[in-house]
Amino acid sequence: MKIxxxxxxxxxxxxxxxxxxxxxxxxxxxxxxxxxxxxxxxPYIEQKQIDICRDCADKILKITASGCxxxxxxxxxxxxxxxxxxxxWVKLQIDGLNEQLTDxxxxxxxxDILIDNFNVMLQQMQELEVEDE
Numbered sequence: 249m250k251i252x253x254x255x256x257x258x259x260x261x262x263x264x265x266x267x268x269x270x271x272x273x274x275x276x277x278x279x280x281x282x283x284x285x286x287x288x289x290x291p292y293i294e295q296k297q298i299d300i301c302r303d304c305a306d307k308i309l310k311i312t313a314s315g316c317x318x319x320x321x322x323x324x325x326x327x328x329x330x331x332x333x334x335x336x337w338v339k340l341q342i343d344g345l346n347e348q349l350t351d352x353x354x355x356x357x358x359x360d361i362l363i364d365n366f367n368v369m370l371q372q373m374q375e376l377e378v379e380d381e
Contacts, residue, residue: 258299260301260308261301311325
């Protein structure tokens with residue numbers, strides 16, 4: 249029997265992610281080397297298909313759009329939103345929770361529930377943040 253496992257990694261931060269947590273985007277990148285042999289060159293921009301995790305997407309995707317039938321309005325997302333500090337705090341709590349709970353003989357089911365609750369909170373904050381923009 250053969251079992252194949254597919255793993256997804258963010259092209260930017262290299263962290264492993266699941267399929268649902270990954271975005272595949274056509275994104276303009278600035279190259280500082282040529283693509284033939286990697287020799288330094290004058291910087292140039294080229295569109296590349298990259299896979300990014302949600303954390304990196306939050307950092308690099310900064311333009312939102314709304315509209316219909318080619319009449320669109322584009323806005324730059326506010327980098328310092330009122331939710332940013334709260335989101336960072338929740339992420340720290342998740343990381344701290346992971347560290348603390350691995351130090352103790354804690355029921356993994358309870359640990360998963362706590363972490364899922366924090367992740368739901370993060371998702372809801374992101375939805376509220378989008379509504380504010």
